């Protein structure tokens with residue numbers, strides 16, 4: 047039973063690594079590459095209680111913490127939503143989050159995911 051679950055995670059891991067590479071390429075300013083800290087964003091840790099960033103998502107992929115693409119997608123949406131909560135609409139961060147969210151959802155739409163699932167087994 048455990049082996050089957052482990053075996054299942056191989057393909058999912060490859061799929062998520064491929065997805066993250068594609069989506070993260072769009073974050074050219076690397077605003078989402080690392081955790082936001084209170085030095086660059088005053089009060090961030092008291093406003094955003096569930097921070098998320100690409101490096102954290104990468105670590106979760108590497109340790110097979112995601113058991114489905116849906117789990118990965120919810121971390122991705124959390125990351126984008128945090129930026130639209132903390133930052134005001136006119137800021138570059140808010141706009142970058144909206145753009146990134148649109149790109150990510152296009153990559154993770156139903157059709158694409160089923161193709162990816164077939165490709166990665």
Ligand SMILES: COc1ccc(OC)c(-c2cc(C(C)=O)n3cccnc23)c1
Nearest residue numbers: 076077078079080081082086087129139
């Ligand atoms: C200006 O250069 C950087 C470099 C890294 C950043 O986050 C990892 C950010 C950054 C990223 C964010 C986000 C994503 O909310 N942010 C908010 C306020 C102030 N700075 C940021 C900016």
